[in-house]
Amino acid sequence: MRDKMPADSVGLVEPEKLHIDRPLHLECDQVLPSHDLVYETYGTLNEDRSNAVLICHALSGNHHAAGYYSTEDKRAGWWENCIGPGKPIDTNRFFVVSPNNLGGCHGSSGPPTVNPDTGHPWGPDFPMVTVKDWVQSQAMLADELGIEQWAAVVGGSLGGMQAMQWAIDCPDRLRHAVVIAGAPKLSAQNIAFNEVARQAILNDPNFHGGHYYLYDTLPRQGLILARMVGHITYLSDDAMHSKFGRDLRSGRFQYGFDVEFQVESYLRYQGEAFSRNFDANTYLLMTKALDYFDPAREFADSLDDALAQTRCGFFVGSFTSDWRFPPDRSKEIVNSLVSVGRDVSYAEIDTSKGHDAFLLNIEQYRRLFGAYMQRVAAEAGV
Amino acid sequence: MTPRQELTIISDWIPQGSTVLDLGCGDGALLAHLEKRGVRGYGLEIDEDNLAHCFRSGLNVIKQDIDEGLDNITTQRFDFVLMTQALQAVHRPDQVLTDMLRAGREAVVTFPNFGHWRVRAYLALVGRMPLSENLPYQWYDTPNIHMCTVRDFELFCQENDVTITERIIMNRHHKSGWLARLFPNVFGETAIYRVTR
Numbered sequence: 141m142r143d144k145m146p147a148d149s150v151g152l153v154e155p156e157k158l159h160i161d162r163p164l165h166l167e168c169d170q171v172l173p174s175h176d177l178v179y180e181t182y183g184t185l186n187e188d189r190s191n192a193v194l195i196c197h198a199l200s201g202n203h204h205a206a207g208y209y210s211t212e213d214k215r216a217g218w219w220e221n222c223i224g225p226g227k228p229i230d231t232n233r234f235f236v237v238s239p240n241n242l243g244g245c246h247g248s249s250g251p252p253t254v255n256p257d258t259g260h261p262w263g264p265d266f267p268m269v270t271v272k273d274w275v276q277s278q279a280m281l282a283d284e285l286g287i288e289q290w291a292a293v294v295g296g297s298l299g300g301m302q303a304m305q306w307a308i309d310c311p312d313r314l315r316h317a318v319v320i321a322g323a324p325k326l327s328a329q330n331i332a333f334n335e336v337a338r339q340a341i342l343n344d345p346n347f348h349g350g351h352y353y354l355y356d357t358l359p360r361q362g363l364i365l366a367r368m369v370g371h372i373t374y375l376s377d378d379a380m381h382s383k384f385g386r387d388l389r390s391g392r393f394q395y396g397f398d399v400e401f402q403v404e405s406y407l408r409y410q411g412e413a414f415s416r417n418f419d420a421n422t423y424l425l426m427t428k429a430l431d432y433f434d435p436a437r438e439f440a441d442s443l444d445d446a447l448a449q450t451r452c453g454f455f456v457g458s459f460t461s462d463w464r465f466p467p468d469r470s471k472e473i474v475n476s477l478v479s480v481g482r483d484v485s486y487a488e489i490d491t492s493k494g495h496d497a498f499l500l501n502i503e504q505y506r507r508l509f510g511a512y513m514q515r516v517a518a519e520a521g522v
Numbered sequence: 523m524t525p526r527q528e529l530t531i532i533s534d535w536i537p538q539g540s541t542v543l544d545l546g547c548g549d550g551a552l553l554a555h556l557e558k559r560g561v562r563g564y565g566l567e568i569d570e571d572n573l574a575h576c577f578r579s580g581l582n583v584i585k586q587d588i589d590e591g592l593d594n595i596t597t598q599r600f601d602f603v604l605m606t607q608a609l610q611a612v613h614r615p616d617q618v619l620t621d622m623l624r625a626g627r628e629a630v631v632t633f634p635n636f637g638h639w640r641v642r643a644y645l646a647l648v649g650r651m652p653l654s655e656n657l658p659y660q661w662y663d664t665p666n667i668h669m670c671t672v673r674d675f676e677l678f679c680q681e682n683d684v685t686i687t688e689r690i691i692m693n694r695h696h697k698s699g700w701l702a703r704l705f706p707n708v709f710g711e712t713a714i715y716r717v718t719r
Binding site: 453455471474475478479481483484485486487488504507508511512514515518519 | 541562564570573574575576577578579580581582583584585586594595596599
């Protein structure tokens with residue numbers, strides 16, 4: 141138990157749930173008559189409502205981006221390194237809104253929640269959602285909260301893609317888009333890794349075509365495998381080497397298939413922990429949303445034309461050792477923004493930590509991201 | 523650091539509404555100066571302190587190493603490509619200049635003139651690599667790896683079909699005195715060139 145919260149933490153937080161009673165027309169042509177969004181907020185909305193920042197989460201994220209749920213809580217929210225008093229997203233200045241995306245598994249409408257039409261969990265019948273759909277649903281949340289224009293929409297990885305889509309779809313509703321460790325679309329290799337993850341889940345004997353809730357079971361092995369393969373792509377070769385090397389748990393070869401190398405133990409642990417609090421159907425949906433993301437597609441495959449729709453300022457950030465979405469992918473976004481004359485700042489952070497770096501406490505990252513957010517705050521008058 | 527006079531001279535050449543790219547933009551002084559005059563540009567920079575300063579100031583600055591080329595900038599994207607006090611610090615000044623005139627219709631470069639009489643005298647009398655206010659580094663730690671003189675630069679332009687449209691040579695007080703005008707390669711300490719193809 142902790143006596144006190146760290147001074148640079150938002151401290152105790154509580155999620156809220158909003159029922160949005162407006163139809164949402166999804167890209168897959170289905171309509172959700174209404175939906176729930178769970179979200180957290182940190183900081184205070186100022187009088188002219190100019191200091192609101194939207195946080196978009198990545199593949200396995202949720203609305204719990206910062207703070208703690210209780211004094212016994214050992215783990216803070218997933219972006220505790222960047223959100224809090226005096227941190228890059230400074231809650232002394234900004235009002236931060238962090239929702240769980242539609243199709244998620246932490247309280248927002250999604251596969252594990254009950255379909256009001258049937259009284260059973262949606263499961264595999266929950267409609268396929270895309271990044272564009274998320275932007276629409278987040279815009280409805282903004283309407284409900286009375287936020288006409290975000291000071292910034294911020295995200296890393298899949299979250300950064302949502303920030304980009306916001307800038308394209310709702311150009312007047314944000315002053316800045318912060319796109320960290322993102323890409324303008326997935327590569328064939330990216331999709332390939334996602335497909336391996338999906339096949340692991342779909343082929344788990346406990347998957348039951350996605351209706352595992354009815355069988356009182358979970359496709360845990362599939363989800364564990366999916367997370368293991370995903371996790372490899374989040375770390376760099378160097379990061380894995382310095383963390384585990386070829387270290388053996390027992391110091392000698394066992395000549396068997398049990399866990400021997402430390403890296404095996406780590407991956408299994410990560411997979412198991414993840415499988416306990418993430419839903420397999422949601423994982424399938426999120427990976428598809430990633431695969432489908434390609435804002436240029438609507439503009440005859442011209443990223444320039446897609447980004448010409450935007451009117452906000454951009455901060456684009458990448459990490460040198462990220463091989464999932466390497467700096468070159470971020471530079472594609474930057475180059476297009478320059479070619480269409482939009483405001484953009486670009487930082488390439490030197491680190492060996494791989495894609496995961498966007499979640500970590502890296503001095504250069506915090507400094508440059510923080511510098512840009514100071515400008516955002518100054519423009520918001522806070 | 524770009525001296526004030528240099529900023530004024532350069533921004534006088536750049537009409538309102540022009541598109542500008544500043545290579546090695548440092549703390550963004552030139553970009554900020556141009557912005558006050560209605561020119562919104564982009565800067566390339568690699569130093570972390572400078573990047574943080576520019577981000578905070580609301581300037582468009584991109585982390586990019588000029589030595590790795592400007593291939594990502596579309597041809598003739600900018601009206602002006604600028605580079606102040608950095609020509610002598612890049613790996614291949616010739617390639618950078620070529621890149622500048624591909625990415626932009628015009629280019630402005632400034633550099634310290636290695637032909638200045640003090641530099642010549644230092645080398646001749648002391649017999650060591652020249653040190654001055656303008657050139658404060660030792661031979662082994664200097665970022666200035668390709669020093670040139672006013673004459674070198676003009677010959678280079680001649681040989682590479684680069685047209686010099688304006689030239690201002692300043693003395694050590696950052697003024698364009700009559701001696702510097704008459705004998706630029708001897709009395710000029712800083713050279714400012716406006717060039718095009």
